[in-house]
Amino acid sequence: MTDxxxxxxxxxxxxxxxxxxxxxxxxxxxxxAVQGALLxxxxxxxxxxxxxxxxxxxxxAVLIKAIVIPAVMVRSLRAAEIKxxxxxxxxxxxxxxxxxxxxxxALLFTRSLATGAVAAAPSxxxxxxxxxxxxxxxxxxxxxxxxxxxxxxxxxxxxxxIFGMLLIExxxxxxxxxxxxxxxxxxxxxxxxxxxxxxxxxxxxxxxxVSLKE
Amino acid sequence: xxxxxxxxxxxAFACSGLPGLFLPARSRLGQRMAALxxxxxxxxxxxxxxxxxxxxxxxxxxxxxxMMPRGSFAVAIDPLSSIFLALIFIVPPLGSIYGLGYWDQxxxxxxxxxxxxxxxxLAGAMAMVAIARDGMLFLIAWELMALAAYFAATADDGPExxxxxxxxxxxxxxxxxCLFAMFALWRRSTGAFALLQAPALPxxxxxxxxxxxxxxxxxxxxxxxxxxxxxxxxxxAPSHVSAVMSGVMLKMGVYGILRMASLMPQPPAWWGGxxxxxxxxxxxxxxxxxxxxxxxxxxxxxSSVENVGIIAMGSGLALLGSSLxxxxxxxxxxxxALLHVWNHGLFKPLLFLGAGAVMNATGTRExxxxxxxxxxxxxxxxxxxxxxxxxxxLPPMNGFASEWILYIGFFRALGSDSSAMAxxxxxxxxxxxxxxxxxxxxxxxxxxxxxxxxxxxARACDPGASLLVPMAALALGCAAIGLAPSxxxxxxxxxxxxxxxxxxxxxxAAFSLAQAAPLGWISRAGxxxxxxxxxxFLATRRARSRAAxxxxxxxxxxxxxxxxxxxxASSFGLSIVGLFSPLRAPKNRRLSVKGYFxxxxxLEGKPPALALDxxxxxxxxxxxxxxxxxxxxxxxxTHLYLLYVLVxxxxxxxxxxxxxxx
Numbered sequence: 001m002t003d004x005x006x007x008x009x010x011x012x013x014x015x016x017x018x019x020x021x022x023x024x025x026x027x028x029x030x031x032x033a034v035q036g037a038l039l040x041x042x043x044x045x046x047x048x049x050x051x052x053x054x055x056x057x058x059x060x061a062v063l064i065k066a067i068v069i070p071a072v073m074v075r076s077l078r079a080a081e082i083k084x085x086x087x088x089x090x091x092x093x094x095x096x097x098x099x100x101x102x103x104x105x106a107l108l109f110t111r112s113l114a115t116g117a118v119a120a121a122p123s124x125x126x127x128x129x130x131x132x133x134x135x136x137x138x139x140x141x142x143x144x145x146x147x148x149x150x151x152x153x154x155x156x157x158x159x160x161x162i163f164g165m166l167l168i169e170x171x172x173x174x175x176x177x178x179x180x181x182x183x184x185x186x187x188x189x190x191x192x193x194x195x196x197x198x199x200x201x202x203x204x205x206x207x208x209x210v211s212l213k214e
Numbered sequence: 215x216x217x218x219x220x221x222x223x224x225x226a227f228a229c230s231g232l233p234g235l236f237l238p239a240r241s242r243l244g245q246r247m248a249a250l251x252x253x254x255x256x257x258x259x260x261x262x263x264x265x266x267x268x269x270x271x272x273x274x275x276x277x278x279x280x281m282m283p284r285g286s287f288a289v290a291i292d293p294l295s296s297i298f299l300a301l302i303f304i305v306p307p308l309g310s311i312y313g314l315g316y317w318d319q320x321x322x323x324x325x326x327x328x329x330x331x332x333x334x335x336l337a338g339a340m341a342m343v344a345i346a347r348d349g350m351l352f353l354i355a356w357e358l359m360a361l362a363a364y365f366a367a368t369a370d371d372g373p374e375x376x377x378x379x380x381x382x383x384x385x386x387x388x389x390x391x392c393l394f395a396m397f398a399l400w401r402r403s404t405g406a407f408a409l410l411q412a413p414a415l416p417x418x419x420x421x422x423x424x425x426x427x428x429x430x431x432x433x434x435x436x437x438x439x440x441x442x443x444x445x446x447x448x449x450x451a452p453s454h455v456s457a458v459m460s461g462v463m464l465k466m467g468v469y470g471i472l473r474m475a476s477l478m479p480q481p482p483a484w485w486g487g488x489x490x491x492x493x494x495x496x497x498x499x500x501x502x503x504x505x506x507x508x509x510x511x512x513x514x515x516x517s518s519v520e521n522v523g524i525i526a527m528g529s530g531l532a533l534l535g536s537s538l539x540x541x542x543x544x545x546x547x548x549x550x551a552l553l554h555v556w557n558h559g560l561f562k563p564l565l566f567l568g569a570g571a572v573m574n575a576t577g578t579r580e581x582x583x584x585x586x587x588x589x590x591x592x593x594x595x596x597x598x599x600x601x602x603x604x605x606x607x608l609p610p611m612n613g614f615a616s617e618w619i620l621y622i623g624f625f626r627a628l629g630s631d632s633s634a635m636a637x638x639x640x641x642x643x644x645x646x647x648x649x650x651x652x653x654x655x656x657x658x659x660x661x662x663x664x665x666x667x668x669x670x671x672a673r674a675c676d677p678g679a680s681l682l683v684p685m686a687a688l689a690l691g692c693a694a695i696g697l698a699p700s701x702x703x704x705x706x707x708x709x710x711x712x713x714x715x716x717x718x719x720x721x722x723a724a725f726s727l728a729q730a731a732p733l734g735w736i737s738r739a740g741x742x743x744x745x746x747x748x749x750x751f752l753a754t755r756r757a758r759s760r761a762a763x764x765x766x767x768x769x770x771x772x773x774x775x776x777x778x779x780x781x782x783a784s785s786f787g788l789s790i791v792g793l794f795s796p797l798r799a800p801k802n803r804r805l806s807v808k809g810y811f812x813x814x815x816x817l818e819g820k821p822p823a824l825a826l827d828x829x830x831x832x833x834x835x836x837x838x839x840x841x842x843x844x845x846x847x848x849x850x851x852t853h854l855y856l857l858y859v860l861v862x863x864x865x866x867x868x869x870x871x872x873x874x875x876x
Contacts, residue, residue: 089853109867130867134860137856137859137860137863140852140853140856141853141856141857141860142853144853149852
């Protein structure tokens with residue numbers, strides 16, 4: 001089972017790099033959706049016995065991360081009628097290299113962080129979560145369009161979600177559901193706001209949204 | 215039991231303003247309930263202190279866990295905190311009664327409830343500061359006190375008040391910053407935030423803690439040059455708030471210095487020397503500035519600076535005695551300082567309340583616009599006179615006793631290694647005393663004697679009972695301590711004896727304060743003086759009653775005198791201020807009078823705030839020029855901010871996970 005989980009995590013890591021190197025926003029949305037679906041699968045695999053709460057949690061993750069949020073984002077992408085390219089601040093290749101460096105650093109870092117919980121868990125969980133968080137940050141920092149920043153936020157959240165699996169016994173279901181709900185509402189609101197900002201200012205470039213800085 | 219009562223008192227103080235928030239803005243009920251709660255709290259607190267002094271001289275303490283990390287809810291009452299608590303339980307309740315008439319809720323519908331709330335919290339937080347025995351709790355109470363004082367002092371919204379409030383806020387936060395550093399150092403050196411005796415404190419750490427305490431608490435106490443906030447805040451606050459700030463809140467700074475010094479082992483000689491020198495400078499500078507002021511409340515505020523200087527000199531003497539191993543110096547210094555804490559806590563509120571009554575009646579704080587109020591407001595004039603006599607340290611009022619004990623202490627220290635220091639301090643105290651007399655002769659004669667200048671005093675009359683009763687109570691307190699200092703000396707002496715090293719000498723070496731300072735003589739001399747004055751008054755009255763004719767006060771042989779011919783307070787003060795002109799940097803433009811029939815000429819003078827204008831403002835402007843460079847960090851770009859978050863996350867991961875030392 002552990003091997004299967006590790007294999008899935010490797011896929012997630014590879015998807016991270018894909019997300020960094022893709023120029024079409026719609027493709028990035030799809031990548032993040034696949035990541036969400038894989039996460040739901042990993043949640044199921046982490047548990048020996050499938051209880052109702054576990055199943056509920058996994059189904060909710062898949063439903064929200066893989067279906068609802070991508071659908072909302074695709075809709076808002078259409079409605080906003082923007083150029084459907086990512087417009088990176090750092091080029092695609094350098095972004096991929098940065099992401100790879102971050103993944104390697106996360107793997108190295110985890111080796112020196114040998115605590116009890118880590119030893120018991122499938123070996124890739126912590127590095128995968130840290131690497132995903134870092135990649136999320138890189139997307140957030142290096143992309144200008146508001147909608148691709150939302151994607152960075154989603155990747156970041158996926159990283160946190162992976163880490164949460166370690167603590168799945170400790171974190172009650174309610175908390176996890178709350179996190180999912182937060183995420184969903186956040187994306188929903190941002191999508192609507194993006195739409196409105198676009199209508200009002202005919203630009204969604206976050207570089208221009210600086211006049212309120214003081 | 216004792217602590218329960220104290221907690222009840224603090225709760226009553228802190229909640230006193232709450233009912234008023236739920237009542238209509240134009241209803242006096244909330245204000246009355248606030249005053250009632252304040253008085254009830256004060257009485258509860260005084261009962262607790264009485265029990266503590268009567269029953270358990272060592273005091274009471276309590277330590278409990280609480281939800282704050284690192285620290286415990288540790289409180290205690292010992293003789294030193296009792297001294298300060300007594301003031302906290304007396305002055306704010308009296309002030310709240312005064313506020314009923316002075317800051318009438320109907321007239322100040324917008325600010326009344328807010329002021330009452332801040333005022334109550336201020337009093338409660340001060341009491342909490344005095345009993346806290348844990349660094350964390352102390353800081354929380356301290357910050358509450360500082361903020362409550364800000365909101366109380368800025369109740370009267372106006373540009374000048376706002377500016378004074380800002381300066382106060384900046385000063386108090388710089389002070390608190392020093393205290394943060396101090397408590398952090400304390401925890402590092404002793405291993406805990408608990409404020410307990412730390413005999414094993416390394417000397418370097420102790421020295422650093424003392425310096426930080428001196429600066430941090432010095433801001434609150436108003437040691438020169440850290441007093442920049444003090445005159446403006448006191449002058450622009452409502453008078454009962456000024457009274458509490460000056461009479462009690464400044465003393466919390468003194469309390470902090472004394473508390474921290476008492477916890478540390480054997481102080482080196484430079485601690486006492488530094489404190490004494492700072493006190494002497496503060497005292498002399500304070501009173502000289504006071505003479506130069508034109509605003510009655512600013513005079514009183516600077517005079518508070520002077521009195522804090524006197525208290526600091528006494529505390530310095532005690533520290534010096536501690537390092538020289540001479541218990542009698544500790545006793546004399548601490549008794550003088552703590553007695554002066556009480557004395558100043560009684561007569562300065564009295565004077566501020568008197569100044570407030572004058573302001574209410576005339577609508578101005580300018581001494582130059584006042585005059586002749588003794589005839590229109592006889593009760594206020596008499597009470598203000600009592601306060602002035604007390605603050606000038608003249609018998610039979612209370613200021614005399616404390617300064618006398620300090621003189622004895624300084625003279626006793628003459629033979630020791632630090633005789634130069636002690637001699638300087640004695641001379642400084644004498645100088646301060648003389649200048650204080652000049653200052654209060656100036657203010658009293660300018661405001662109450664002579665003829666009214668202008669029409670500001672035309673409709674002035676004595677205020678109602680709610681203003682006069684608190685003032686009378688304070689004046690009675692001054693007279694009681696002045697006539698019978700031996701009544702309250704046991705409490706002060708207990709505090710002084712609890713100082714480490716003060717109670718050690720026993721047997722033959724045991725020092726008797728009663729012998730060194732025969733306070734019984736003060737009572738007798740005071741009574742004799744009063745009798746003599748009464749006799750003189752009766753004699754002149756009998757002589758005058760035969761041919762009493764109404765005349766203007768300042769006739770001087772002129773056929774048609776006008777009020778403008780009187781000596782003004784400025785002209786009176788100019789002769790003294792001139793002596794200190796290098797220190798004071800006069801900004802007066804003088805016009806010489808030429809010829810037999812000189813034309814119209816003008817004299818303009820602006821009392822400078824030396825430390826504020828010369829030191830604090832340039833410093834602030836320099837900081838203001840430098841800080842915009844930090845705008846580089848604030849670009850308004852979300853990406854950049856996220857980058858900061860990422861960098862911090864990575865650094866924290868490196869530090870926490872890999873153990874990379876910072």
